[in-house]
Amino acid sequence: MSIFDEKIDRLKTSSVKWELTKEIFGESDVWPMWVADMDFKPPQAVIDTLKYRVDHGIFGYTFVPVSTAKAIADWMLKRHQWNIDPSWLLYCSGIVQAISLSIQSFTKEGDKVLVQSPVYTPFFDMIEKNNRVMVNCPLILEGNRYKIDFSAFENALKEGCKLFLLCSPHNPAGRVWTKNELARIGELCLQYDCLIVSDEIHSDLVYRDYKHLPIASLSEELSEKTITLIAPSKTFNLAGLQASAVIIKNKALRNQLSVTMKRQGLFSLNAFGIVGMEAAYLHGESWLEELIDYLQNNKDYAVQFINEHLPEITCIDPEGTYLLWLDCRKLGLSDEELREQLIRKGKLGLEPGPKYGPGGEGFVRMNLACPFEDVKEGLKRLEKAFK
Numbered sequence: 555m556s557i558f559d560e561k562i563d564r565l566k567t568s569s570v571k572w573e574l575t576k577e578i579f580g581e582s583d584v585w586p587m588w589v590a591d592m593d594f595k596p597p598q599a600v601i602d603t604l605k606y607r608v609d610h611g612i613f614g615y616t617f618v619p620v621s622t623a624k625a626i627a628d629w630m631l632k633r634h635q636w637n638i639d640p641s642w643l644l645y646c647s648g649i650v651q652a653i654s655l656s657i658q659s660f661t662k663e664g665d666k667v668l669v670q671s672p673v674y675t676p677f678f679d680m681i682e683k684n685n686r687v688m689v690n691c692p693l694i695l696e697g698n699r700y701k702i703d704f705s706a707f708e709n710a711l712k713e714g715c716k717l718f719l720l721c722s723p724h725n726p727a728g729r730v731w732t733k734n735e736l737a738r739i740g741e742l743c744l745q746y747d748c749l750i751v752s753d754e755i756h757s758d759l760v761y762r763d764y765k766h767l768p769i770a771s772l773s774e775e776l777s778e779k780t781i782t783l784i785a786p787s788k789t790f791n792l793a794g795l796q797a798s799a800v801i802i803k804n805k806a807l808r809n810q811l812s813v814t815m816k817r818q819g820l821f822s823l824n825a826f827g828i829v830g831m832e833a834a835y836l837h838g839e840s841w842l843e844e845l846i847d848y849l850q851n852n853k854d855y856a857v858q859f860i861n862e863h864l865p866e867i868t869c870i871d872p873e874g875t876y877l878l879w880l881d882c883r884k885l886g887l888s889d890e891e892l893r894e895q896l897i898r899k900g901k902l903g904l905e906p907g908p909k910y911g912p913g914g915e916g917f918v919r920m921n922l923a924c925p926f927e928d929v930k931e932g933l934k935r936l937e938k939a940f941k
């Protein structure tokens with residue numbers, strides 16, 4: 555029995571995943587394996603620290619103390635072998651907010667911003683809503699693994715992109731980029747003077763045979779040209795606490811982002827976000843090790859089940875993230891038909907592939923961060939949807 559086997563009722567907590575199914579899928583009895591949060595409690599130390607803070611009873615203005623910055627820096631060194639100075643940190647409530655603020659800080663309206671689809675939807679939204687121009691260099695699927703077409707990537711940079719939104723590890727492709735890939739990305743971005751905003755929100759959720767490398771840690775030059783976004787939200791299931799961090803070594807860039815934040819009246823995090831984030835990075839490591847083993851088992855089981863029972867669906871076996879990207883194209887259904895069958899026949903709520911941009915057509919994304927019994931339930935429904 556694992557701590558992650560515990561089935562926790564999330565109703566009446568305003569859970570997006572469990573309580574917005576009617577709005578999203580049109581039916582409320584849909585099994586939710588869509589939005590990327592986990593159905594697990596965070597490390598006990600996080601809960602205890604939050605309770606202690608609640609019991610204090612005063613929730614006035616707060617600042618992010620040096621101890622939080624130090625906890626983040628220690629975590630980055632221990633888990634990712636990247637030695638950062640606590641002074642390089644800024645804070646945001648969420649990574650999407652940090653992406654938007656970065657676009658506002660480092661580009662002008664009409665500037666080109668590079669992405670690699672299929673990719674996390676708000677990458678497109680933040681570019682569009684800030685009136686920037688998206689340049690897409692789609693990933694290519696070779697066998698069951700996504701790759702970067704580096705000559706297309708270079709051509710895209712030649713168009714004059716000012717900023718590249720890197721998703722590392724990649725959602726939904728599940729890739730943990732190798733040192734060679736990151737080095738080549740870095741080399742090209744430096745050559746064409748394109749700033750890198752590296753969304754590393756999934757960096758702690760990497761399976762045993764893989765290693766996440768922060769792109770900024772590869773060289774001195776890259777650390778000066780990269781804005782790295784991290785958060786305890788995916789790692790420890792703390793998305794509702796709304797606490798994320800931005801790592802920027804280059805002082806001028808850091809000041810630029812800081813000015814944008816202040817202009818928008820963003821000065822600090824909420825009291826619970828601060829203490830929850832610090833406790834997670836200080837005390838969450840052994841919990842995380844256990845979680846990765848648990849997720850690995852969920853993922854391996856799901857891949858095997860789908861291979862055996864639904865041979866028309868191809869799993870893109872993830873190297874990181876708890877998200878399984880399913881290639882359903884051999885089913886020969888339109889995206890509308892896929893959605894209908896999943897919802898009406900399977901009663902299963904998955905993310906539709908087209909949300910992730912070009913290359914997402916015919917795919918769906920399944921969130922496996924739930925108790926093993928719930929993964930089995932979801933897979934049964936997946937089978938029912940297409941039998």
Ligand SMILES: Cc1ncc(COP(=O)(O)O)c(C=O)c1O
Pocket residue numbers: 590647648649650651674721725753755756785787793798
């Ligand atoms: C790549 C990526 N970035 C950002 C986010 C969301 O970040 P936040 O909730 O902190 O805005 C997600 C959530 O799924 C994600 O997958």
